[in-house]
Amino acid sequence: MKINSNSIRIKDVTTHLGTFDISSNNKLEVFSFIINANDFDYKNATEQLLESVAEFALSRKINKEYKDKPLALSKKAREKFRDYTENKGELGEFFLYCFLEGHLGAPKILSKLELKTAKNMYVNGADGLHYLKLVDGNYHLIFGESKVEKKLTDGLRHAFESISDFKKGKNKKDNDKSGIMFERGLLNSNLDREIEDENEKLFLKSIIYPSTKSGFYVDDAFGIFVGFEFNYTDLQKLSNNDFREVIKDKIIEVTKKQIKNINKYVENYKLFGHTFYIYVLPFANIEDDREMILKELLS
Template structure:
């Protein structure tokens, strides 16, 4: 089987303030991860350091990594960051990277492929899921998880955009979820896996109706990065008071949208799918998402 590349060390960057909360009647689990707060700021600096390694396995395929085995890590990093868009025009790739990291570290769902692997340059545009992961539930049941990442100032608006994209992805006549499964099937043989692994994964991804041993359902991993706006007086609070207030506010922001998520699943008729929803707040989202990418591409860290 495939193995994950992102482990517990990544999760150590975050407070896990909502843990696998199951919503009623809509096969959805919500997780809230909040970056560690120090000196009344989110710890973006350590996030950047951790992403130096993460983007290598996010951007490069197993075959590319196998071909680079034994070469200095700097070359892998260079090839990976060159697939990222320039930060000035990069509004979404940070969310895609973070979703990959959380699916691997929190769910223990290894990636099958990401859209970044299909890019040959930073200017390429690849339509479809942000990434595709495989989650083994037990010996016979699996979830093929399609990633959808949205960064928006408002948490609810991010949810709206995510469910809209997912609904279109399932229902549009071309470049839809079924086409993506066929793409996965053709992509597998190009990866650096053994013949035995290839046959087993192919059997999981497109199981035969004549074979009751394996069952694979499609699911979605949703990452919503949103902006947290505070009053001017909040920034002047003592450190401990600031942490307590901010973490409480973030939890309340996410919890009040539980009903909205349930309504969206019902409205779009998506009860047959499972949703793994990850929420992560930012301060100054529009600035921060570009600044993180700028630091990654420049191998710097000025947070």
């Protein structure tokens, strides 16, 4: 499987401010939107990421089926989303997909949005499933978790709480339809709707249910995206160059303070052995910007 070509554009519309190592090979990736006239350039981002909406929301099979019918494909993708004025989570799921595919290079196997049969349907479980081939020839099966919250501290804390519950098989409805093994079964049962090529199906089955015959190891990992609010109004009178330098330093400063908390969450929830790929992205006004970006992507 290859990554979708449009997801790579996430690297064109955001600036990578730095990678920070956390204990046990975990990575904290810090990004910001491109700056234009002392503001985050959302218009540029939504314009360039527009083609990724269908790749995120729909299966590879459907994308291939409708490749010569772009308007019909776009309509089918938009139908998967809830009303953007009420939506609280799908923007985070979308950016999680873009970063895991476009930056990390981990192809999407399945997104939670694909499983929705109605706009307002809620689906338990991971926000997305990806896999990553490692340099040693082994693999990570990556379960995604996204949060878009006003405070970065809250977003990270809630993400790790959700991951802990997910690993224990707990969910809001207090039933057994969640957890790693349930998710593997869900993924396995949906391969036919996602993939046409039989060799790819066999390969993915070997990732989902690895065996001694596979010739490689598979470890469960987690991808986290947290969007948070970062108000920069008091900096906007700076020159363009000074603004870019100052805001970069301040975003990094705010983010690095979370490293101690991340290590604490791994310790408290006993999540040792799992690799975490963590992406953080600031927004100027989390509620207004969330609604505006979704409106631009879905209109």
